[in-house]
Amino acid sequence: MPLDTSSRGTPLVELRDISIAFGGIKAVDHVSVNLYPGEVVGLLGHNGAGKSTLIKCLSGAYQKDAGEILVNGDKATINNPRDARTYHIETIYQTLALADNLDAASNLFLGRELTTPVGFVDDAAMEAETRKIMGRLNPNFRKFADPVSALSGGQRQSVAIARAVYFNAKILIMDEPTAALGPQETQMVAELIDELKRQGLGIFLIDHDVHQVKALCDRASVMKNGQLVGTVRVDDVSEDDILAMIILGKTPEELGVASAAAG
């Protein structure tokens, strides 16, 4: 009832009835979410609610026990991160997943190096490409020769974002992209999300900050104890409603019914 998605055609990606358990604990329990082109869907919930685990099934880091993943309406097989990349699914992990001992260009192209005709890695070409994309994302970025361990939190973040954006992602997963950033850099990420949205990407955004989710997302899916509490259009609900979903695990309608019954 609350979400009329039928008129919008095929979702870019659809996670259907996903379950995954670790040693008897159901980390994700029959959860379904979807994402349309040019849309940002927020994933919310307490620590351990299963957001990151759900999303790792999509990015190929974990293998789901049950359920199916559809990309553009077709069933997709994602067994590892390489598979996810072939579906143009890119992920910015909370930990950033950077090799600290390598420079920005090596990290950006890790696993997808540009090579010379002889088959050697083409460092000069990769650095040139890195300079180009960084010029767009973070014009202040200068440290191309240093290992990324020498970079600030914001600079590291921009390397991770550049890596996700550079390879023509269609589906972008961002796991708390602003957790380690200052206000200015957070603003930068927000602007980037808006721009990517306009380009027609679909973005899953995992975040703790309800205010930010209200500002950046079109819809929000809330999880609790591995189960989906519900999905709401953020403009239809208040921040308090979302908080109630996170904390009590109840949708505004359920709460409305409950309070009506009590009254």
Next chain:
Amino acid sequence: MTDTVSQSQRVEKRKLLDTLEVDTRLLGMIGAFIVVCIVFNVLTDGRFLTARNIFNLTIQTVSVAIMATGMVFVIVTRHIDLSVGSLLATCSAMMAMTQTWFTPDILGLGLNHPLTAPIAILVGIATGVAIGAFHGWLVGYLGIPAFIVTLGGLLVWRNVAWYLTNGQTIGPLDANFRLWGGINGTLGAQWSWIVAIAAVAFALYTLWQSRRSKISHDFPVKPMWAEVLLGAIVAIAILGFVWILNSYQIPGPRLERMFEARGEVMPEGFTAGYGLPLSVLLLILIAIVMTLVARRTRLGRYIFATGGNPDAAELSGINTRLLTVKVFAIMGALCAISAVVASARLTNHSNDIGTLDELRVIAAAVIGGTALAGGIGTIYGAILGALIMQSLQSGMAMVGVDAPLQNIVVGSVLVIAVLVDIIYRKRTGAK
């Protein structure tokens, strides 16, 4: 006042090093090596830095240095290989049996057939790769820690070698095979110069090529004088090294025997230098190939990425399990090549060949700046580490230091070298 002067001098020096873009760590190691050489040269009244001793030092270093280049990859990926000495023994046993029993008797090629050495070496490398890959599979796919797998391997392969040969020493080895051992196979002065000039040309071409590629991408380049200076240093180092090896003369009686063997008479006053040993040439080629793998190939990139952050490598789609197999297989191949050099140098396979080599190899890699925490290490560092270790060992032997004291010193140097490295990295802020 004096303070500010020394300060500005230091800044000047820093600037010079920055302009040349040389690795200060490498300079430090070369400095340490030079100090070791000079100290021993003084203590031995000039016997340490003779052409003869430098020649011996280089051929003694080769076997450990070859394995150390592979150990860099193993340690960079956060593993360890304690089995290299035993693996060397098994490869050596397989090769010795191939050339003294399989090719002469089974294939009927007889003794010293030209095909014997290549067949034996292929068998050795196949053995090394197979065992190394097996270790890698146990580590990467079954998740057994490399320390345990190779600790087991240390016992297993040492005794497989023993079992295969019934504990007997096998020799003499094939004449062509023995050429790889060092003094029995040198290029002679003329060919050594040719190799040296080719090497200088190659080094200068590489420098020029890298400058051109930087310019084509509009990256900053060193000033021309810095490039020329660097090129000159490299050229002088290569030519000087070959000049030293060439000036070690083959002793007269030995020359006479060589002429007799060919049915000729040695002309009066004839002299000849040894020149570059084949084994050293082999080490140099391996160093170049391994450096190319480390810096210029995806495999090398993935090895360092995995060492820096295994999770990130995995999430970037790198098959880290298969990578582990490859790294240990490379280590196995290098153990086999080391086995060629080591057994050829001894002219036979003996039961205790390569004993304690695992410790020398790990020490060489670590002294050469390979971090046990993974992600950091260089091929040239490991070779220099092996050279420093060997210099210490043979220098002390020449001075007449007692055997137990020698080992005490070498052990202490290992620990101190790592401490210095830790302090250096903290000071420079590198990780």
